[in-house]
Amino acid sequence: MNIGQLIKLERQRQNMKQxxxxxxxxxxxxxxxxxxxxxxxxxxxxxxxxxxLNVPLDALNNDGDEAKLSYFKAFFKTVINSRNKLKANSLFQDIRTYIEEHPFEPKRLTLLLMETRLMLMLPNYLNQVQANVIILEEFKKEMDTEQLFYFFSIQGIIAYQNNQFREASELLTQIFTLIKSYRMEDWEMAELYYISSLAVLSESRYILAIDYVKSALSYFNQEILIERSIECLIILGIAQKHTGVINESVLTFEKAKDISSKIESSKFKRKIEHNLGACHSLLKNHEQALLHFQNSLSENTNPEENLLTILNILKEYHKISDIENAIVWLNRGFKLLNLLPEKTRTFYSSHLEVYQAILLDKHDLLSTFKKILKYFELKQEYKYCSVYSYVLAQKLAEEKQYKQATIYFDLGFKYYLKQLNITSWEELL
Known part of the structure; x- marks a missing residue:
């Protein structure tokens, strides 16, 4: 970086106006x-x-400490591979101290990128990330391929964390285009494949998620990064489940469970057990599904995750027409609602109210469902709109309210088309 760029970077770091x-x-x-x-x-x-700028006058004569920079890069690799937050914080503090002591370090831009990437792993610094990204955006034209790799990765992770899955996927796709003629290190590519698998999985692009996560898994297995391998197996199992190869998905989750057991880690048990429950539910192995869901529940103290599992247990009992147990779990779900933050409480209460209306034969069935459909439509959750319109139509038909039932059968199909982003019936052919 030249003198002008270094002055600009330091000025922006200090949040100083020109x-x-x-x-x-x-x-x-x-x-x-x-x-x-x-x-x-x-x-x-x-x-x-x-x-x-309160910078020593001899700062311009600083050629950088190559040994220190090599140490930072090696440590950075270890941190990203291990996802160890204590190590991430240690490296973050070291880089910050070095930057303060060497404000005109020639590799300052690379250090800023590393600092920002580490912030994404450290909850206490997440509110500072955007300020760094704004500075980095100013220097985008000066970045080399490796720096752009990290910059787009940072933006992709931020988009993913903000549930902007399509944007995350597009940013990460840019990286693959960027590095076609540039050789990144294997650990960097593994991390890219891992992040990309999460992004496309959230977009329901399951085949691509499988391809990406298998590439990441190959590296993590080779480097004996066991926890990262388990993370990849969980993503792989979820993608397999959604592509309909349920038995393969079960084997993948059982493998993840076995590895977790061998390293005596309970870190992933909740997620593995929950997904095994979902797989066995699809296979109509109801007893096994309930066992896995309850195993998941016993390992978890997070109210929202507990409520998600309770909903699945409730669904499973309703599927097998065990109304008594379904009502027991319905009541457990309602008891947990007050422990949830307001922004997620309505989502879960809406699902519970559906089952309450069905299980307790509420007379205000229509008004209950109308309220729930309005909520999910505003959230653009057309999958739930479609399913619950169909459920309501069936209940209305059972009560011989055929005219109303027809309206909601038709509405359910329209929501289904919205879910698929289809505007004309010809697109179904």
Missing amino acids: EYLASGICVPSYLSRIENGLVIPSEDIQQHLLKR
Whole structure:
């Protein structure tokens, strides 16, 4: 990076306006030209700018500490591979200290990228990520291929964490295009495949998710990164389940369970047991499904995850017409609602109210379902709109309200088309 870029980067890091830095030294337009590399400032102006930035005058003579940078890169690889938050925090603090002591380090942009990537692993610093991203965006044109790799990865992870799955997928796809003629290291590619598998899985692109996660799994197995391998097996099992190869999915989750048991880790047990329950439910192995769901519940103290499992147990008992147990689990679900944050409480209460209306034969069935359908339509959750319209239509037909039943059968099909993003029946052919 040249002198102007380093001045700009340090000014932005300090959240300092151009007008303030330039005040009494030069006009802001001249500072802008310096920062954009259009002019080289005189030694006198350089010194005044450095003093205003509280940067030592000899900072410009710093050629960087190559040994330190090599150490950072090696440690960064270990942190990303292991996902160890304690190590991530240690490296983050080391990089911050180094940047403060070497504000004009020539590899400053790479260090900023590493710092930002580590922030994504550390909850205490997540609110600072966007400020770094804004700075990085300013230097996008100056980035080399490796730096762009990390920048797009950071943006993809942020989009994924914000549930913007399509945007995340598009950003990560850009990386694959970017590096077609550039060789990234195997661990970097494994991380890209892993993140990409999560993004496309969330978009319901299950075949691509399988391809990506298998590539990541191959590296993690080779490097004996056991927990990362288990994470990949869970993603693989979920994708297999959604593509209809349920028996393969069961084998994948059983493998993940076996590995977890061998390393005596309970970290993934809840997720593995829950997904085994879902698989056996699809296979109509109801007793096994209930056993796995309850195993999942016993391993978990998170109210939202508990409620998700309770909903699945409730569904399973309703499937086998065990109304007594279904009502028991319905009541357990309602008791947990108050422990949920407001933004997710309505989502779960809506599902529970459906079963309450069905199981307790509520007379206000129609108004209950109308309220629930309105909620899911506003959320654009057309899958639930479609299913619950069909459920309501069936209940209305049972009560011989055929005209109303017809309306909701038709509405359910329209929601189904919306779910598939289909605008005309010809697209179904």
